[in-house]
Amino acid sequence: MRLSRLSRTTLAVVAGLILVIVYVPLGVVLVNSFSTSTSLSWPPPGFTLEWWQRAFQSAGAMEAVGTSVFVAIIATAVALVLGTLISFALQRFDFFGRHTVNLLVILPIALPGIITGIALNNFFRTIMGVPLSIWTVVIAHATFCIVTVFNNVIARLRRTGTKLEEASADLGAGVWTTFRLVTFPQLRSALLAGGLLAFALSFDEIIVTTFTAGSGVTTLPIFILNNMFRPNQAPIVSVIAVVLVLVSIIPIWLAQRLSGDEQQRR
Amino acid sequence: MTMNATAPASARGAASDPPEPDRADTAPGGAPRRGIPRPKATPARRASVFLTAHPRVRLGFLLAAPLFWLGLVYVVALAALLVTAFWSVNSFTGEITTEWTLDNIITVLTGSLYQTVTFRTIGVALLVTIIDVALALPIAFYMAKVASPRARRLLVIAVLMPLWASYLVKAYAWRSVLSQDGILEWVLAPFGLHTPGYGLPATVITLSYLWLPYVILPIFAGLERVPDSLLEASADLGGKTWPTIRHVVLPMALPAIIAGTIFSFSLSLGDYITVNIVGGASQMLGNLVYTNVGAANNLPLAAAIALIPIAIIFGYLALVRRTGALDNL
Incomplete structure (x- = not known):
């Protein structure tokens, strides 16, 4: 297939346009974090650094970041162990019910979060009789994080073989x-x-978290949701948003380096 | 991105361990035979030998922990939720009565509110999926088959970056973009147009935006797997661009496209937070479930409503399973 110059250019323009649409809302948040308007009006009537200062002094925000990191680290650790075990079982063995187990791993992410959320809420409170706490959030997060580890590991196992x-x-x-x-x-x-x-x-999850977090457990998404509609807090949410996007460059860079390394070695 | 290349390094690592001094095994003929030393029969060694000889035990060890976790935490929880759908709530005490009844199911299936919201939700999920695939196909195709390797890496980063920005942040971003004095109104007003404001269109726009990277990535991976040689073969045989895309590229990329639609469809089906943020007064199934669990304290009814998306997703997964889409997630 040889693409004409016109179709190449059209494709490039379309791809560029889509990227612009993807980035405009994020840019608006960036500008809003410096805006003197508390109601997100555009164009900003003036600029200020007040929200940035207040965000970094906000004890609630800092505590929420800590809670989210704690939950995400433990949930990831559990998911790494369980996801690796199950990938080996499914890739290296053929057994009765293999497809069912495969479906079982995918299900927590394929079913809408609200269903996982109310199911776990009901499970913890009525069946197990444990009060909701930070640990119920960890268990819930680990359950739907298994699939991401599983997908990566099983793809690798398929390629490497057993020789x-x-x-x-x-x-x-x-x-x-x-x-x-x-x-x-x-x-x-x-x-x-x-x-x-x-x-x-895990760090970004809000729906399942809403249903499994005990009172007083505030992860960052819960903090953002609670403050989003308060006029004096909304610009602080913008600041947190900008910081999150900037911080996310680190894992992306890491992931790219990883795949880059592999390509070089190939 | 195979790891095959790293394998020799690791094998070398294993082989470069200091070799144990050869113990001269005696071959049947009596002549000393030099070769691989016989390992010591430590308990670890015996366990290792046992595991190697008994693959089923090995499988048992591998499956025990994950199945225990998923079975206990997830299957039991889901089953309990399904059972709850057939119970009811005592309207005086607010306690759940464990008597079997089909009342909730009948309410959900026949109530006009539930029917309207179900169709609205399916409509929104379908529309979001169609928009996302329509946007993802050209950009994924450009990334996989047109862009130079350098541009491709930059594009992958550009697509991935919003994926790491928080879900709430993105929904919130659209809330400010779409607001009455937001940037969209500011851009459109000179042309006599207006922002759609908060409502169903805003929900569709925001959900499409949220799930777009999830749809682009599997489609990009799928298109990358289509060998260039096939495209050249098609061109050599006289295939023009469109016939090549229709008869060569699309059939090969179909499982990946379907994998992408699973994300956008399923995630849209259960969403209620985006609807709260930009949806105005319109409700989706997720909102009904949420109100019944929270304010109305009617878990049985909420569970009955939740059966609708569960049934739809299972139907969809069963439908696409044969295409191999589940391996592309």
């Missing part, structure tokens, strides 16, 4: 040694990519 592990076993290495020296190094970047996604998913 090297068999060679390692033939050379006398035990199951553990083979995993440590042969399997794990092959999985490392897939685990990092899956872990990053799981962290981001």
Whole structure:
């Protein structure tokens, strides 16, 4: 297929336009974070640094960031272990019910968050009889984060095959040694990519969190939702938004470096 | 992006361990045979041998923890929710009565409010999915097949970046873009046009915006897997651009496209927060579930409403399973 110059240009223009639409709203938030208007009116009547100063002094916001990081780290750790185990089971074995297990892993992310949310809320409070706390949020997040680790690891396992592990076993290495020296190094970047996604998913989750967080547990999304509609807090939400987008450059850069490294080695 | 290339390095790492001093095994003929040393029979070694010889036990170890977790936390919770749909709430005490009844299901299936909202929700989810695929196809195609490798990496970053920006931040961004004195009104007013304001159109716009990266990425990955040689073969055989796209590219990319639609469709189906932020007075299924769990304290009715999206998603997943889309998620 040879694309004419016209169709190449058209495609480039369309792609560029879509990117512009994608970035305009984020740009508006950036400008609003400096605006003197508290009601997000455009064009901004004036500019101020007040909101930035207040955001960094806001104890509520800082505490919410801490809570979110805590939840995301533990949920990611659990998801890494469970997701890796289940990828090995599904990729290396054929057993009765394999497709059902596969569906079971995808389900927490395929079903709308509100269903997972009310199901877990009901499960914790009525069936288990445990009060909602930060740990119920962690359990809920880990459940739907498994799938991101699973997707990355199983894709890697499909590509690497078992030849090297068999060679390692033939050379006398035990199951553990083979995993440590042969399997794990092959999985490392897939685990990092899956872990990053799981962290981001947990850090950003609002719906399931709403239903599983105990009173007093305020993750960053809950903080943002609570403050979004308050006139004097709305610009602070803009500041948090800008900081989040800027901070997100780090994981993207990491992910790109990872895949870049791999391409170079290839 | 294969890791095959790193494998030799790791294998070398394993092989460069200091070799144990060879213990001279004696071959049947009596002559000493030098070769791989026999490992010591430590407990770890015995466990290792046992596991190697018994793949089912290995499978059991691998599956036990994840199945316990998913089974207990998720399957039990989901099953309990489904069961609750067949119970009712005592209107005096607000307690759940565990007597079987079809009342909630009948209410949800026949009530005009629920029917209207169900059709509205499906409509919004379909529209969002169509918009997202229509936007994702050209940009994903440009990224995968037209752009130079350098431009491709930059584009991937550009598409990924909004994905990491918070969901709420993006919905909130659209709230300020679409507001009566927002940037859209400011841009459109000179042309005599106006912002749609908050309502169903705003919901569709915002949801399409939110899920767009989730649709672009699988489609991009799918298109990248279409070998260039096939496109050249099609051109050599006289295929023009459109026939090539229709008969070569689209069939190969279909599972990836469907994988993308699962995201946009399912995520739209259950959303209620975007609707709260930009939807004005219009409700979706998620809002009905939310009000019944929260303010109305009627979990059985909420569970019955929740059955609608569950049934739709399961139907959709069953429909697309044969296309191999689930492997592209």
